[in-house]
Amino acid sequence: MTDIDVRLLVAAELDRTRRRSVVLTDAVDDDDLVRQHSPLMSPLVWDLAHVGNQEELWLVRDVGGREPVRQDIDHLYDAFQHPRKDRPQLPLLGPAEARAYTRTVRDKVLDLLDRVPLEGRPIVERGFAFGMIVQHEQQHDETMLATHQLRVGPPVLQAAPPPRAAAAVGGEALIPAGPFTMGTSAEPWALDNERPAHTVDLPAYLIDRAPVTNAQYQEFVDAGGYANPRWWSTEGWAHRMRAGLFGPMHWHGDGTYTRFGRREPLVSAEPVVHVCWYEAEAYAAWAGKRLPTEAEWEKAARFDPATGRSRRYPWGDEDPRSGTRTWGSATSPPRPPAPTRRVPRRPAYTS
Known part of the structure; x- marks a missing residue:
């Protein structure tokens, strides 16, 4: 892949993954976003702001060397400091604040993606840090999907059923x-x-x-x-x-x-x-x-x-293409x- 190819891939994957995060968080109202639906899971609003905070830590500050956006909230979104069951008691960002924060961070990330060299340090070589952040957000999309499964209330997610298999597989x-x-x-x-x-x-x-x-x-x-x-x-x-x-x-x-x-x-x-x-x-x-x-x-x-x-x-x-039948x-x-x-x-x- 050329340098341009890597940057285009990063931009596309950041956008594709964020659109999924938005669907999972916009599907419910603010009360649902801040509610803990199971002690096994965080409130959805914690996952959303945590995604933005990790993106800020690794890309804005480390890769980009830029000034912090919200250094004052780092401790709130450190997954090692706070068990999931305790997170609703933290002074978390509200839904509107969390959305604004993640948008601000993403704007800065897209700006530095156009400028930062993707060589010279292992963390940026061939876009590694960007790929790590994409995968981190995808992991939290899976976590938020699990939260939706545990949620009690009227259904809010809509999806077409998966296509039928062309043939049964067994043995x-x-x-x-x-x-x-x-x-x-x-x-x-x-x-x-x-x-x-x-x-x-x-x-x-x-x-x-x-x-x-x-x-x-x-x-x-x-x-x-x-x-x-x-x-x-x-x-x-x-x-x-x-x-x-x-x-x-x-x-x-x-x-x-x-x-x-x-x-x-x-x-x-x-x-x-x-x-x-x-x-x-x-x-x-x-x-x-x-x-x-x-x-x-x-x-x-x-x-x-x-x-x-x-x-x-x-x-x-x-690489998988549109129409490729892949798990996940x-x-x-x-x-x-x-x-x-x-x-x-x-x-x-x-x-």
Whole structure:
């Protein structure tokens, strides 16, 4: 990519991600923005201002070397200082202030994007810091979407249903034994926990070609999976009892579930979501399988046995384009991992 290409990509990704943040925060009124919908989550207005504060810290002040916009609020939006359950008690920016603050920061960021050299320091090389901030905001968009799922009240989010699959995908894939390259040293926007590229040697294993569906998980529930400690680890069974779990969160036990404020029939072919690690572990044990490790999951997703190399994406090295069916895109549901078997006998979530 040329320098101009990188700047254009950064500008496009900043805009695309911010538009999603705006949708998630403009969908509700000010009372909803400042309310804590679950002790697991921050008020939406905290997420919004936190996104702006991180953008100010890393890009305006560090990359750009410019004067602070609101240094006085840094401590309020430091995620390490304040647990989520305590954030509503903080003197946070109100909805109008938070929106104005994020707009001011973004204007300064776009100005310095036109001017700052994208070389000479690792933090700016090939737009790294900008990419990090884009990904940070995307992570908070996911967090805000989870808050919307936990929110009680009339539905406010609208989206077209995802397109139907061209063909059903099932069965297992055999992943051959041997080494593969895990992680990356080449992707300019890869975060530290994805670096460096390193070799991992794995024995052969089988992994489901598709995530566990609602219908498959319903079989586990119907078979008494939540009543039989046989399938659960000691810690998992203790959690199930303590939390009073009888099925995935938001399922009602009558073939319906609540999704963003709407109670509707379960879609049998969709991946099951809103199960915790212990539930996924119990399902995998019931199915005669287990959960995959991170390395097993990554090798299955990107290793090309024909060439012996790790691809950037499951389909190859080309960036996703409009119409590409990718998990995590605007038209795809969340992706839970698929259970795996070890060859020759015996991974839904990574362990």
